[in-house]
Every structure is written in C-alpha cells, then in structure tokens.
Amino acid sequence: MRRARVHIDLAALTHNLNQVRQASPNSKIMAVIKANAYGHGMLKVAQALTDADGFAVATIGEGLALRKADISKTILILQGASNAQEYQQAAEQRLTLSIHHNSQLSIFNQHKGEHPSLWLKFDTGMHRLGFPVGQAEELINELGEKVNGLMMHFACADEPENPANQQQIHAFQQATDAFNLPRSAANSAAILKMPQTHFDWVRPGIMLYGASPLLNVTGQALNLKPVMTLAAPLIAINLRKKGEAVGYGADYICPEDMPIGVIAIGYGDGYPRHAPSGTPVLINGVECPLAGRVSMDMLTVDLRSCPSAKVGDHVALWGKDLSVGRIAEMAGTISYELLCAMPA
Structure with a gap:
C-alpha cells in the first residue's frame, strides 16, 4: 500500500459551490465532475454537491456510473455519444448528450425510438468541438424538440480581458438570441469575471476544487478553499556533508553540512516529476524546499528551515496552506493536471 494520502475536504467543496452561487445567482449550476471530479472522486x-442543479462529465461511462449511484439530477455528457449503443444508453438512463459533430447527427437520424435530451454545441472560436455558428437555425430545426440547450466553450477565459472572449460571446449571442432555448457558456473563469456570459446555466469546474481559474490570481484571493490535501510521511533524516550530491543525476550539491529528509511520495503517486529543487513542501507548517530530483516513490528535501522535523512527521505536498497552483507553476504545468493525476 502506498504511503501517500489524499484528503478531500467536503466542507470546502460546498463552500466553493456557494461561491459559484453568489457569483451567478440567476443561473442554474452544472457542476463539472469529469476526470473523476478532477481527481477528487466523482x-x-x-x-x-446536493445544491448543484446538474452535473457535466466527459463520457457516457461516467454518466452511467452516476446513475448507478442513484444520482438523479441532470447529467450532461460533454463528448456526446460516439455510437448508436451509447445513444441508446443515454436515452434509457435519461442522460443529456452534447451534439457537436456530423457523425452524431447521423446517429440521431438513424435512431428508432425515444431520444435523449440534446444540447447543441457551437464552435465560436475554440476550434475543438462544435458546429459552425452559421448552422444554428438549420440544426435547431433539424433536431426539433429534442434540443434542450445551446452551448459553447471559451478558449481564453483565464484572461478575462483577452479580446477573443468578446468575439466568442458575440458570435454565440448572434447565433442563438433568436431561439427560446436554455444557453450555457460560462466556465469557472467566466463565472467570476464575465457576468454577461452566465445565461441560463453555468459550468464551474476547477473553482469547485479550490484552485484559481485565472492567470496570476490565487484561489485564496478569490475566496476559494482547497478541497484536496496531498500528504505523505517523512521516513528518514540523514546528515549530509558540504559538497555531497543528493538523488538521481547528482543534480543537487549540498552547499554546507545539512539535514536531508526523505518523504514517501514520488511521481508514482502523481507528484510531478519535473518539480525542481526549491519546490516547497510543508513540514509542521514550515516550508522546506525539494533538494534533488523527484524519484518514483521518494522526495528529498532540505530540512535546514525545520530543525525540529522528525521521522514520522506529516508532510503536506499541497493543500490548505500550500496551493496546488504554486506547485504546478514550479513544475511548469497547471493545477488541473496535478489534481487529475490523483487516485482519489
């Protein structure tokens, strides 16, 4: 059994949902819980999240798992159905499908029997999934009463002042204003900084888990609480001499005689391998920097700032007092990747 542990703070989760509600009081909330709820356990x-109005996941399999667990709220499948069997399963289990590609139109047209609820996705500038906005009227007429929503996705919402955001929302409004159908555009960043995009449904993801969706802004500054704490024990403390090398590649050279701690976690547990020396961990509330490369199941740290550290101490890799965003920045990645890598 691995010694690294993930703790999930459900009170922090509901706090963050309340922040969504305060930011978008006139919209329904579709909580995004794909990728195992960003590593937190779907x-x-x-x-x-009993106060959420619905959920969004990536795949049919995720939606079926939620229904099996007696989750009865609206469940939107963001990737939609990839074949007739998935389309039929969605209809049987009352799952709502995103429809974003001509191949899915073919599945719709060939289906016999009751259809699932459908949300049409339009490509307003992300250029990933979605129909051209110029096809809105044609598609809505083709799908008829089975269309229960219209949606889009921002490419640059983490930079609210980026002109691409206004271009996207203008394209979406121009294509959909004429139809009396629910609309959804706002992700976490747009919920917080672009109220004109809230429409009928908002789709919070990363902010639910306490991480910031905005560049150069911390979750704490947004009154978000981290939901996940990643922790592991300190399993050894060794005194090393000035000039001795630590870890693979002998990359870290001790600048003086010093204590080096060993923590029972590594990239095999989801900690980022590319976190460099200097990346902080918390031992007894004191920041201590990594010293040397991340190994598969161990980290080595400079304990000079925490002389009281002892074997068996709890070490926080990220969480309440050490944001996952800070670790992600040190490792050259984003908080989404680190959280999703956790086997919660």
Missing part, C-alpha cells in the same frame, strides 16, 4: 463529489 461519486463522493456528486453526492456532496
């Missing part, structure tokens, strides 16, 4: 997160 089922327990869904069961905790």
Whole structure:
C-alpha cells in the first residue's frame, strides 16, 4: 500500500459551490465532475454537491456510473455519444448528450425510438468541438424538440480581458438570441469575471476544487478553499556533508553540512516529476524546499528551515496552506493536471 494520502475536504467543496452561487445567482449550476471530479472522486463529489442543479462529465461511462449511484439530477455528457449503443444508453438512463459533430447527427437520424435530451454545441472560436455558428437555425430545426440547450466553450477565459472572449460571446449571442432555448457558456473563469456570459446555466469546474481559474490570481484571493490535501510521511533524516550530491543525476550539491529528509511520495503517486529543487513542501507548517530530483516513490528535501522535523512527521505536498497552483507553476504545468493525476 502506498504511503501517500489524499484528503478531500467536503466542507470546502460546498463552500466553493456557494461561491459559484453568489457569483451567478440567476443561473442554474452544472457542476463539472469529469476526470473523476478532477481527481477528487466523482461519486463522493456528486453526492456532496446536493445544491448543484446538474452535473457535466466527459463520457457516457461516467454518466452511467452516476446513475448507478442513484444520482438523479441532470447529467450532461460533454463528448456526446460516439455510437448508436451509447445513444441508446443515454436515452434509457435519461442522460443529456452534447451534439457537436456530423457523425452524431447521423446517429440521431438513424435512431428508432425515444431520444435523449440534446444540447447543441457551437464552435465560436475554440476550434475543438462544435458546429459552425452559421448552422444554428438549420440544426435547431433539424433536431426539433429534442434540443434542450445551446452551448459553447471559451478558449481564453483565464484572461478575462483577452479580446477573443468578446468575439466568442458575440458570435454565440448572434447565433442563438433568436431561439427560446436554455444557453450555457460560462466556465469557472467566466463565472467570476464575465457576468454577461452566465445565461441560463453555468459550468464551474476547477473553482469547485479550490484552485484559481485565472492567470496570476490565487484561489485564496478569490475566496476559494482547497478541497484536496496531498500528504505523505517523512521516513528518514540523514546528515549530509558540504559538497555531497543528493538523488538521481547528482543534480543537487549540498552547499554546507545539512539535514536531508526523505518523504514517501514520488511521481508514482502523481507528484510531478519535473518539480525542481526549491519546490516547497510543508513540514509542521514550515516550508522546506525539494533538494534533488523527484524519484518514483521518494522526495528529498532540505530540512535546514525545520530543525525540529522528525521521522514520522506529516508532510503536506499541497493543500490548505500550500496551493496546488504554486506547485504546478514550479513544475511548469497547471493545477488541473496535478489534481487529475490523483487516485482519489
């Protein structure tokens, strides 16, 4: 059994949902819990978010797992159905499908029997999934009463002042204003900084888990609380001499005689391998920097700032007092990747 542990703070999760509600009081909330709720555990997160109006996941399999767990709220499948069997499963289990590609139109047209609820996705500038906005009227007429929503996705919402955001929302409004159908555009960043995009449904993701969706802004500054704490024990403390090398590649050279701690976690547990020396961990509330490369199941740290450290001490890799965003920045990645890598 691995010694690294993930703790999920469900009270922080509900706090963050309340922040969504305060920011978008006139919209329904579709909590995004794909990728195992960003590594936090999809089922327990869904069961905790009782005040959410619905959920969004990536795949049919995720939606079926939620239904099996007796989650009865609206569940939107963001990737939609990839074949007739998935389309039929969606209809049987009352899952709502995003429809974004001509191949899915073919599945719709060939289906016999009751259809699932459908949300049309339009490409307003992300250029990933979605129909051209110029096809809105044609598609809505083709799909008829089965269309229960219209949606888009921002490419640059983490930079609210980026002109691409206004271009996208203008394209979406121009294509959809004429139709009396629910609309959804706002992700976490847009919920916080672009109220004109809230429409009928908002789709919070990363902010639910306490990480910031905005560049150069911390979750704490947005009154978000980290939901996940990643921790592991300190399993050894060794005194090293000035000039001795630590770890693979002998990259870290001790600048003086010093204590080096060993923590029972590594990239095999989801900690980022590319976190460099200097990346902080917390031992007894004191920041201590990594010293040397991340190994598969161990980290080495400089304990000079925490002389009271002892074997068995709890070490926080990220969480309440050490944001995952800070670790992600040190490792040259984003908080989404680090959280999603966790086997919660």
